[in-house]
Every structure is written in C-alpha cells, then in structure tokens.
Amino acid sequence: MKTARADARQQGPPSRQSAAPEDPWATAAPLVRAAQVGDAIALNDLLSLLTPYVSRLCRPIALNNSADAVQEALIAVFQGLPRLKDPRALYAWVRTITVREAVRVAHRTERETPVCEFDDIAGPRSPELAVDVRDVLRRMSTEHRAVLVLRELEGLDERTASAILNISCGTLKSRLHRARHSFRKAWPR
Numbered sequence: 001m002k003t004a005r006a007d008a009r010q011q012g013p014p015s016r017q018s019a020a021p022e023d024p025w026a027t028a029a030p031l032v033r034a035a036q037v038g039d040a041i042a043l044n045d046l047l048s049l050l051t052p053y054v055s056r057l058c059r060p061i062a063l064n065n066s067a068d069a070v071q072e073a074l075i076a077v078f079q080g081l082p083r084l085k086d087p088r089a090l091y092a093w094v095r096t097i098t099v100r101e102a103v104r105v106a107h108r109t110e111r112e113t114p115v116c117e118f119d120d121i122a123g124p125r126s127p128e129l130a131v132d133v134r135d136v137l138r139r140m141s142t143e144h145r146a147v148l149v150l151r152e153l154e155g156l157d158e159r160t161a162s163a164i165l166n167i168s169c170g171t172l173k174s175r176l177h178r179a180r181h182s183f184r185k186a187w188p189r
Contacts, residue, residue, distance in 0.1 A: 028049060032081070036082055050077065053091065053095075053098075054074060056153075057099060057102060057149060061103060061106055063145075065105050065109050066102070069104075073101040073102065099146055099150060100165075100166070102146070103165070136186045144175060147161065147172060148179050150164060
C-alpha cells in the first residue's frame with residue numbers, strides 16, 4: 001500500500017495541458033479505497049493530492065474567498081468520500097463539489113475583491129498579465145467566472161459543465177457567451 005500512496009502523490013493532479021494518454025487518476029484509486037476503510041495515512045495523502053487541484057478551481061471563482069471555498073469543498077469531499085462508488089471517478093466528482101462550493105461561497109460574500117494570487121493562467125507569466133486577468137475576473141459575476149473556469153481552464157464540454165453547475169445546456173451557452181463577451185469588452189489590451 002505504501003508504494004501506491006507514494007505513486008499517487010508523485011503523480012499529482014494533471015493539468016489540461018499535461019493530460020497523458022493513460023489514466024493518471026487511476027493512481028489515486030488505491031488511496032480512495034484505503035481512505036474509505038479508515039486508513040488515516042491514505043486520507044492525509046489524498047488530501048495532499050487533492051488540495052492543489054481544489055485550490056486551482058476555487059481561486060478564479062471565489063476570488064479572495066478562495067481559502068474558504070477550498071476548505072468548504074474539501075470538507076464536503078471528505079464527508080462524501082464513503083459514498084463514492086468508483087474511485088476512478090474521483091476527480092470528476094471532486095470538480096463538481098468544488099465548483100459548486102466555490103460558487104456558493106462567492107455568493108455568500110456581499111462584496112467581491114481581487115484575488116491575492118492567480119498563477120494558473122496559461123501564457124506568458126508576467127505579473128502585468130495576471131493583474132489584468134484578476135481585474136477583469138473581479139468585475140464579472142460568480143456565474144460567469146464559474147462557466148469560464150469550467151469551459152476555458154478545465155476544457156469541459158457543455159453538457160458536463162452544465163451538469164456540474166446544475167443548469168441547462170441552453171443556460172450554460174448563454175452564460176458562456178455573455179461571459180466571453182464581458183471578458184473581451186473589459187480586457188484592456
């Protein structure tokens with residue numbers, strides 16, 4: 001079991017750009033099974049594996065409340081972990097929970113402010129670009145940020161993204177169109 005834990009931790013969550021032909025999430029399955037039967041070390045290793053992924057999803061949606069969103073999402077994940085039937089579906093399941101929690105936390109906040117850190121945007125990693133992106137995202141609604149994260153950062157199809165957000169495909173398309181239009185209109189370059 002120790003080798004499965006070490007392999008899963010080294011593998012880490014794949015980014016959209018680094019998806020390998022083999023299923024990288026299969027390495028997390030032994031950790032899930034062990035955590036489901038009460039292995040505290042496996043649960044800790046699973047937390048270490050999921051936290052960066054959950055954080056990457058929460059930052060652009062919940063903005064400066066992303067730490068709260070990450071915490072809420074991880075609590076929901078670990079409370080629901082015993083009910084997860086297929087450990088290979090872990091990351092799709094975690095993504096759904098995380099995005100919904102991030103949207104909930106963002107809605108709970110009366111005033112939205114820019115994130116302190118947003119380093120997951122692809123492209124030239126210049127501080128000016130990150131500041132510009134943060135500023136544009138800060139001015140967008142939570143719903144529009146969530147749609148952009150799922151479609152543009154996660155690369156999900158419309159059906160999957162609409163299921164995660166619990167909205168119809170037509171509503172998702174409309175929000176995505178408006179979000180892209182708002183982003184382009186607000187983009188300073």
